[in-house]
Amino acid sequence: MKKILVANRGEIACRVMRSAKKLGIATVAVYSEVDVNAPHVVLADEAYLVGPSPSDQSYLVIDKIIKVAVDCGADAIHPGYGFLSENAVFANAVKEAGLTFIGPSAESITVMGSKLAAKEAVSKFDIPMVPGTDKALKDKEEALTIAKSIGTPVLIKASAGGGGKGMRIVHELSEVGEAFDRAVSEATNAFGDGSVFIEKYITSPRHIEIQILADNHDNYIHLFERECSIQRRHQKVVEEAPSVVLDDDLRHRMGQAAIDVARSCNYSGAGTVEFLLDSEKNFYFLEMNTRLQVEHPITELISGVDLVEQQIKVARGEHLTIKQDMLSITGHAIELRVYAEDPETNFMPSIGTLDTYQLPSGQGIRVDNGYREGMEVPIYYDPMLSKLVTYGADRDEAIAKMIYAIDNYHIEGVKNTLSFGEFVMRHPAFLSGDIDTHFVAKYFTNKDDTSANPEDELAAKIALKLFLEYKSNHLAIPRL
Ligand code: ADP
Ligand code: ADP
Ligand code: MG
Numbered sequence: 001m002k003k004i005l006v007a008n009r010g011e012i013a014c015r016v017m018r019s020a021k022k023l024g025i026a027t028v029a030v031y032s033e034v035d036v037n038a039p040h041v042v043l044a045d046e047a048y049l050v051g052p053s054p055s056d057q058s059y060l061v062i063d064k065i066i067k068v069a070v071d072c073g074a075d076a077i078h079p080g081y082g083f084l085s086e087n088a089v090f091a092n093a094v095k096e097a098g099l100t101f102i103g104p105s106a107e108s109i110t111v112m113g114s115k116l117a118a119k120e121a122v123s124k125f126d127i128p129m130v131p132g133t134d135k136a137l138k139d140k141e142e143a144l145t146i147a148k149s150i151g152t153p154v155l156i157k158a159s160a161g162g163g164g165k166g167m168r169i170v171h172e173l174s175e176v177g178e179a180f181d182r183a184v185s186e187a188t189n190a191f192g193d194g195s196v197f198i199e200k201y202i203t204s205p206r207h208i209e210i211q212i213l214a215d216n217h218d219n220y221i222h223l224f225e226r227e228c229s230i231q232r233r234h235q236k237v238v239e240e241a242p243s244v245v246l247d248d249d250l251r252h253r254m255g256q257a258a259i260d261v262a263r264s265c266n267y268s269g270a271g272t273v274e275f276l277l278d279s280e281k282n283f284y285f286l287e288m289n290t291r292l293q294v295e296h297p298i299t300e301l302i303s304g305v306d307l308v309e310q311q312i313k314v315a316r317g318e319h320l321t322i323k324q325d326m327l328s329i330t331g332h333a334i335e336l337r338v339y340a341e342d343p344e345t346n347f348m349p350s351i352g353t354l355d356t357y358q359l360p361s362g363q364g365i366r367v368d369n370g371y372r373e374g375m376e377v378p379i380y381y382d383p384m385l386s387k388l389v390t391y392g393a394d395r396d397e398a399i400a401k402m403i404y405a406i407d408n409y410h411i412e413g414v415k416n417t418l419s420f421g422e423f424v425m426r427h428p429a430f431l432s433g434d435i436d437t438h439f440v441a442k443y444f445t446n447k448d449d450t451s452a453n454p455e456d457e458l459a460a461k462i463a464l465k466l467f468l469e470y471k472s473n474h475l476a477i478p479r480l
Helices: 010-022 039-043 062-071 088-096 106-113 115-122 140-150 173-191 248-264 296-303 307-315 395-407 418-426 428-432 439-443 454-475
Strands: 003-006 026-032 046-051 076-078 154-158 167-170 196-200 206-214 220-232 235-241 269-277 283-289 332-339 356-358 365-369 384-392 410-412
Touching (some): 010 039, 010 365, 010 384, 026 062, 062 076, 088 106, 140 196, 167 173, 220 439, 235 296, 235 418, 248 269, 269 307, 296 332, 296 365, 296 384, 332 395, 395 418, 428 439
Parallel strands (some): 003 026, 003 076, 026 046
Antiparallel strands (some): 154 196, 332 384, 356 410
């Protein structure tokens, strides 16, 4: 493998190129019109324009991206996360063009891309699942019967959902019918697949996920857990590793369950198995993400393993040289996703120019960044600017470094989640480790709620709605 095309943008494109360069592999960027001077374009050895700014005319156009790869003599394509990373049609097309897809097979992507197919695939292993249905619901009568038997609250979920979208909590049986209809129509619009199912709504869960690695020679390892309970809109904002609630026994059991999930679809490469952990420390399989995860850096810091390097080596057909008993957790890592979003208005995307943009640095501070001073934050893509990651000998040290790093990260021109990050780092519940997925709703007081004038608030809500619709329409992932 001498040349890799990275089919992505922003921090993750830069991140992938760093590991490729380390291995002596040349890098190729693709970009849309608005990204002509973006850092990933500057960092790459070669860069090619693939189309206008909207992602459905550039970063999501399979034929254009594969043509660039073939024409420039690349041997492989790395998809990053988001965009085409979990698109089985793309994985297949890359292979058919005679190139290597740095990721799992199209078959693994297809199985795990559907939450229902995933439940079916893992059913031959003894993996605990959230009580609920494992088949698409036929109609609202069936939905009601099942909701009655499980007991409220329940969650109606889109099988093809992702990125925190396509979920509806139902507290009263009388609401099941209407919620079912809306869930089906939303899932059809956003994901092109109206299959929905019901799960028991776990009232006070933690989101704990396990990083796994597999090669093409039946070797599987896990690289411990990440605690991702600090979420807004069912999407993570702060992650840490290790989790304060796992002991060695639970870590081992969850790690083995994650490996079984990976085995159930003959997985290859880096992947993440997501679980919910309830207040009694029972864990339940949620889904598997068949790609590099946004928050992979915290695992790299506590394990000392470069996950992108491993992805590349596995894709080259090599055997994993890391064995489970060689791995151990050293220190503690925390990640804050620095989004161009306004925490004061319910994390609405904030668009503008980065008039000031200065990154913190120092021992134990890693910034996976995709922007530079003077750049505009485009409306077309996910509004994440960077990931601020700190590493310390223990949790207290990682937290102290995060506060120091936030104070030395200077952003002017767009609203962002740095101040929210500091709020979390100083909050007694976070400091004590007593958190669940409701942390933001429970503790983060929306200061503007009482003071905002109603017109501004309405405008903000409309903008958010349009943005989310835009995102779901353009990021919806076609299935095989
Ligand atoms: P991770 O799962 O890696 O922790 P996210 O949940 O934020 O992180 O998802 C990573 C990216 O993939 C985000 O940009 C998210 O919007 C996108 N994404 C994942 N699955 C889907 C999907 N089915 N539809 C739309 N976007 C998705
Ligand atoms: P996505 O594909 O959008 O990432 P997930 O199934 O991974 O969907 O769920 C995302 C988040 O939604 C979880 O981290 C959790 O906060 C919440 N969630 C999902 N399923 C449940 C459930 N059964 N009970 C409570 N919360 C849930
Ligand atoms: Mg998930």
